[in-house]
Amino acid sequence: MTSSSPFKKSVETAISNPKLSQALHLFGDAYLIARKQAFAGLDFEAMREELATIKDEVRIHRKKLLVQFISNAEKAGSKVFLARDTKEANDYVIELARKKKAKLIAKSKSMVSEEAHLNKALEAAGIRAAETDLGEWIVQLAGQRPSHMVMPAIHMFKEDVARLFSRETGENLAAEIKTLVDVARNRLRKEYFDADIGLTGANFLIAETGGIGLVTNEGNARLCATLPKTHVVFAGIHKLVRSMEDAVKITRLLPRNATGQLLTSYVTWIRGAVPAGDEPKEQHIILIDGGREDLYQSQACQDALRCIQCGACANVCPVYQTVGGHVFGSIYISAIGIILTAFYEGLDKAKELTRACIGCRSCSAVCPAGIDLEEIILHLRNMVTEKYGMGVIKNVAFKAIMKNRTLFHSMVKAASKLQKPLTGKDDDSSPPVIRHLPMHFMSRDYTEWRDLPSIAEKSFREQFDLIEQQVENPRYTVGIFIGCGADFVYPESGLALVRVLNYLNVKVVFPEGQNCCGIPALYAGDNETGIYLAKQSVQAFSEVRVDYVLSLCPTCTMGVKRDFFKRLKDYPEWREKAADLSEKTMDAARFLEEILNSTEEIRKAPRAREKITYHDSCHLKRGNGVWKEPRNLLEAAGYTIDEMKNSDRCCGFGGTYSFLSHPQISKQITLDKVAAIRQTGVKTVAMDCPGCMIMLKGAMGKADKTVRCVHTVELLEEILKKRVNNR
Known part of the structure; x- marks a missing residue:
């Protein structure tokens, strides 16, 4: 198949390199084990609730905290510059380098410098930037950008690195970890002593002291901050924290969630210019907005700035593990990268990324700041759809067909008959499946x-009234929200649930007016159709008296419990009905077990x-x-x-x-x-x-x-x- 976009071509290229996925899977599997061990005996949920509160307090009081930080930093002898965007930040560094007649800047790891494309800007100005973080140096030599926020070269094997280092040194180096690390140590150590300026990022900008905090696994950040005569801190304004106490609390979470370590090798606190013998020393702190204030002001997306850049959302992401960060990301990668790309680089840059998210919620589950990343991505996808559309097929399917329940069900019924030439069965007991399609679809x-599932000859809704429910004095009366999959593809699952409930003395009702939960439309960014479908089903269930509403589909359960109310809470005539339905709805397994x-x-x-x-x-x-x-x-x-x-x-x-x-x-x-x-x-x-x-x-x-x-x-x-x- 010929790809329809450069993004899909990049997907094809990544998938054609199985070693990439192998490397990411190996790390992802090891990460899960290490992370579990690192949090043993700790209450992760309580810790991330506390972190969310800390970061929310920063958001609410950010202007006051920014003034406090600048004041205290300047009292400590630092020079502070507020940059509206990354260009202003780059220009400040270049002008500073020219004043110092600097030809070499030794850099430790800084994602915001990647965001600013600082190295290219310095090169254009005749200034060499030397990456001193091992992973950053590797990708710099490869002419690439980082594929992970914490581990920039995670996509590469030692054989790849050996080839790069051999080219750099002119020697034929063995693909042995110790050999490669020794080469890096010897080559990079000289850069610290030769550099005129050292540049670091900052994990924390501490308002109460005016100092910064660095959490690293290599000693290069300390060397960049101490050995050159001038230290430049390159940081986004969202790195503000109120106090040292808050910063220390975050350090308990950051390494555990990033790499499964109890603590990183180096935790460094710096206030003002670090002494460097008898020579005068300068510290310049560049605080960058670059779209962060706009993100803070977005009600739907502002939680993204709780992020402490642990990279865990990539570590557990099946899409990232399949295609890597050079595809599933821009500067920032995976789930958080989609959001930051939209605000830092523009919605157009994030358009394909929003659609590449599969919506598995792994990122939301592992986030140490409690960011509902999937929900924010869905909001951005809705923005993308409003601006760029969602394609003819989805447009017709959602807006023209799904909204019209009668038409929708009639078309499904017709499809069940038209599919027969394509279906086959393994035995008399198995449902038919579609094993082959015409070549275009192949x-x-x-x-x-x-195999593709065939549409059932008779849907669940067509068979429900044929069930003889012999239930006397039922313990409960429940309604079934069947969902499209169990209704039209696997009605046997719905029928099995009715029988199980009947065996357990529960009566079942089925409101025929219910329609699709609307999640397919919502995930395509079609919020309008989602609202319309929610009203149909809420109305249907408001007309029956039930103790609970059960679903066999967890996505439908989420839709009814969460999304119906979210979509309809601003409609006074629907709010109470949606809330009542939400409270009654649960997954069938939970009802069987808990109720x-x-x-x-x-x-x-x-x-x-x-x-x-x-x-x-x-x-x-x-x-x-x-x-x-x-x-x-x-x-x-x-x-x-x-x-x-x-x-x-x-x-x-x-x-x-x-x-x-x-x-x-x-x-x-x-x-x-x-x-x-x-x-x-x-x-x-x-x-x-x-x-x-x-x-x-x-x-x-x-x-x-x-x-x-x-x-x-x-x-x-x-x-x-x-x-x-x-x-």
Whole structure:
């Protein structure tokens, strides 16, 4: 297939280099283990709530704190310059260098200097910039930019570095870590002594002292700050903190969340010019806005400036691990990079990045500042859609078809008939699947590596009234928000849930007026359609009396609980109805476990006695906080769960992401999950999301047809059915 944009071409290039993904996966897997150990015995949630409060206080009082910092820094002998943008910051450094007749600036790691393209500006002015951070020096030699905020050269193997160093030294160097580190140490040490100016970033700008804090793993930052006669601090205004106490609290989180270390090798506090023998010393602090004030003033996005640049959002991101930071980022990478790119470089620069996010919420779960990165990215995606549109296919699908419930359902019904020439079955018990599409679609990478699910001949809504619910004196009456996947693709899951609930003496109702939860439209940036669909379903459920509303799809559960209310809270006639529906809604597994306490009843049924594995759906675990409940239910039914590697890593579905946005990225993420499943050796993998079933059933259909992918409620229904039949 010919790519339609430079961004998609860069995706293809990255995917064609399997070593890149291998390097990032190796680090990502090791990171998860190290991070878990680093936070052992600590309350991460409490720590990040405290950090969020610290950073929010800075945002609220930033102007006062900025004045306080400048005053105290100047009292300590520092010279402070406020730069409106990166050009002003660069110009200050260049002018300073000219005054000092400086020809060499030794730099320690500074992301804001990358943002400013400072090295290029210095080179154009005839001033050499020497990167002294090992990773930064490597990418400088390679003519690249960092691919990670903390580990700039994480995308490279030692063999790559050996080739670079051999070219630089003129020697044939072995690809051995010690050899390469020794070369770097010997080459870089000279730069500190020869440099006229040393330049560092700052992790903290401490208002109460006017000093700075540096958190590093190499000694180069201290050397850059101390050995040259002039020390330049290059920092964004968002690095302000109120006090040393706040800065120390952040240092407890930063290394643990960045690299899994309890503490970095060097934590350095500097106030004023560091003494350098008898010679006079200067410190110049350049404070850069560069779009930060605009970000502070954005109600929807301002939390992004809580970021302490730990890079964890990249460490756990399946998209980053697939294509790397040179694709999934600009200067700043991964989830936080999307947001900062939009504000620091412009929405146009971030347009493709917003659409490359798969929405798995891994970033939000790991963020030490409690930033809901996915939610901010969705807001930016809506801005992108308003400005640039979302494409003809999505435009027609959402605005013309989904809004019209009757038309939508009629078209689905028609498609179930038209698909028949393309469908096939393995046996009489399995639902039909689409194994091959015409060549145009094959070139789109749709069915080469996965089967596609067929649309069910009869939807859940068509079959619901045929169920005989023999429930006397029910414990509860619940409504089902079925969602498109369980309604039109896997109605057997919905039917299984009704039977399970009936076995447990719960009556089920199904409001036919409900429509799609609207998440596909919302994720495409179409907020207008999302609001319209929310009103349809809220109205449908307001017309029935139920104790709870259950969903088999965690994305739908998030939509009903969170997004319906968010979309409708400014509509007085809808606010109360949406809030009532939100309070009643929960995932089916949570209801079975927490409300019904059904494990004891399930244990009374014949035991399954089968070893299975379990896949945690992204929006179930990280969106709804449900992961223990399905396991408890399955174990009560007699299943032994053999945990797969990284059970909560995304399956690659992402709704339209895997079909329209980035099927190639999706494919790689899915194949990682398939490998993890196959490594367990089990023949059944349970999950609680129809979207994940679409992806994993399809991929396993090509990889290993003997592995069954099934919704948890279907396994429970099989067990409870045996109990009823044995009575």
